[in-house]
Amino acid sequence: MIRLKNRLGNVVFIALIITATLSLAACGSKKKTTSEPGEISPVVSQPSGDVSSDGMTAEEREQFGQRDPGYIEESKLENVYFDYDKSDLRADTRDILKSNAEWIKANPGTKIQIEGHCDERGTEEYNLALGERRANSVKNYLVSLGISAERLFTISYGEELPEDPRHVEEAWAKNRRAHFLVTK
Template identity: 65%
Template sequence: MKKKLWICVALLLVIPGLLMVTSCAKKTVKADTTQEDEAAKLAAEKARQEEIDRQRDRQRAIDEENLQKEAARRKIIAARNLFMSENIYFDFDKYNLKPEAQEVLKTKAEWLRNNSGESIIIEGHCDERGTNEYNLALGDRRAQSANNFLIDLGIAESRLTTISYGEEQPADPRHNEDAWSKNRRAHFVIE
C-alpha cells in the first residue's frame, strides 16, 4: 500500500517536473531558432527584393531599349513603306512636276540619302485616255521627270531606273476623273 503511495508521490513530482523540463527545454529551443530565422528571412527577403528590383530595372532597360529599337524599326519600315506608297501625280497629258510632287520627291531624296545602299525603280503611269503608244512615251517622260529631279537633288543616277507602263497598269480601274487623277502617277519601288 505504502509502496503504491510512494509511486504516486513520485509520479506527482516527476511528471510535472518532466513536464516542466520539456516545456522549459522547448522554450529555450524555440527562442534560439526564431532569432536566426528572422535574420535569414530578412536577408533573403532583402536579397530577393533587390534581385526583383534589379531584374525589374534590367527588364525596364531591355523594354526601353526594345521599345526604342521597335520604334526605330517601325520608323524605318514606315519610312520605307511611305517611300513605296507615296506617289506623285500629274495633270492630263503633262509630265512637269507640280510643287506638291516636288515636295514629295524631296522626302524621297532624303530617304535615299539615309539609305545609301538602296536602289529604286521609278514607274511612270498614265490614265486610260489616249493611245497606248503615246501613253507609253508619256509615262516614260513622267518617270524621267522624277528621275532627273532626284539626280538634281544629289542622288546617284546609278541608283535610279525608270520603267514606263503607259496606261497598262491603272491603280484605280474605274473610268472617271477620280480614277484617272489617281492613275496619272509616278510610283516608286525599292529594288
C-alpha cells in the same frame, strides 16, 4: 506557124506559173507580235550595251520590270501625281520628291525603280511615251537633289497598271503618277 504557137503557148504558160508563184508568196502572213490579253509590255529606258549607265544589266532591268520578289519596299516612298497630258512636276510633287530624296539618301544600299503611269485616255503608244517622260522627269529632279543617277532607273507602264480601274476623272487623276519600288 505551129512553132510560133508552141513558143507563144510556152511563154504564156511560164508567165502564168510566175504569176501564180508571186501571188502565193504575197498571200503569206506575218507572225503576230501582239501581247496576250493581260500581258504587260513596259518601256524601259536604257542605253545600249551590256551594262547601262545606271550600272544594271539588262537582266536586272527585266527583273525589275516583272516586279521580281527582290523588292523590299513599296510604301516608303510616296507616289507623285501629274496633271492631264503633262510630264512636268507640280509644286506639291516637288515637295514629295524632296521627302523621297531624304529617304533615298538615308538608305544608300538601295536602288530605285521609278515607274511612269498614265490614265486610260490616249493610245497605248502615246501613254507609254508619256509614262516614260514622267518617270524621267522624276529621275532628273531626284538627281538634281543629289541622288546618284546610278541608283535610279525608269520604266513606263503607260495605262497598263492603273491604281484605280474606274472610268471617271477621280480615278484618272490617281492613275497619272510616278510610283517607286525599292530594292537592294
